Amino acid sequence: MAEAVLLGTARALPSVDQENTYLALVGEEHAVLIDCAGSPYRRLQQASLDPNHLDSVILTHFHPDHVYGLPALMLSLWLTGRQSPLEIHASADTSERTQALLALFHPEQWPAMFEIRYHVVAMEPGCAVLTSADFEITAAPVQHIVPTIGLRVINRISGAVLTYSADTEPCPNLRRLARGANLLIHEASGARKGHSSAAQAGLIAPRDPT
Numbered sequence: 213m214a215e216a217v218l219l220g221t222a223r224a225l226p227s228v229d230q231e232n233t234y235l236a237l238v239g240e241e242h243a244v245l246i247d248c249a250g251s252p253y254r255r256l257q258q259a260s261l262d263p264n265h266l267d268s269v270i271l272t273h274f275h276p277d278h279v280y281g282l283p284a285l286m287l288s289l290w291l292t293g294r295q296s297p298l299e300i301h302a303s304a305d306t307s308e309r310t311q312a313l314l315a316l317f318h319p320e321q322w323p324a325m326f327e328i329r330y331h332v333v334a335m336e337p338g339c340a341v342l343t344s345a346d347f348e349i350t351a352a353p354v355q356h357i358v359p360t361i362g363l364r365v366i367n368r369i370s371g372a373v374l375t376y377s378a379d380t381e382p383c384p385n386l387r388r389l390a391r392g393a394n395l396l397i398h399e400a401s402g403a404r405k406g407h408s409s410a411a412q413a414g415l416i417a418p419r420d421p422t
């Protein structure tokens with residue numbers, strides 16, 4: 213049975229007990245990481261998930277608290293002898309900056325480094341991100357400080373829908389992503405530019421009855 217595993221739940225400032233927000237979608241065939249903060253290899257193990265079961269990473273935007281775990285994840289997976297490619301899905305802006313970040317470590321010089329494949333997610337509502345045996349994932353631009361996508365995940369086996377807001381103010385695209393969702397994972401950093409309060413987050417899911 214597919215599940216969403218919250219690996220971190222903190223806002224931009226982490227705490228002793230919380231890493232920054234990121235999560236894993238674990239299906240029968242595939243596992244997908246959404247954002248990549250903290251110590252992902254360690255957190256996946258703590259959640260009894262095999263890090264090498266991971267085949268895709270979706271990055272919602274290029275703010276440090278959403279991407280800084282990626283270089284360490286690359287290193288950890290390489291040290292395990294991983295050979296299968298890792299697919300990274302992100303907007304053109306996030307993808308370009310992520311490639312620049314990883315290039316600082318010259319992974320092309322790591323012997324037998326696995327392949328990293330980049331897939332650009334268009335900044336338009338309903339853009340397909342990936343489809344696997346387990347999940348159908350689409351995206352839409354949301355209202356943050358830098359180009360950011362929110363996500364709608366359909367479990368292809370059960371039909372259940374999960375929506376992940378990423379960082380955003382309340383906006384029409386997010387309401388559409390959350391329409392009819394069984395589970396909404398929404399940030400609650402506070403009611404300020406590019407973010408939402410817990411009360412605003414609570415209004416997103418029930419606002420649309422369809």
Ligand SMILES: [Zn+2]
Nearest residue numbers: 273275356379
């Ligand atoms: Zn952000």
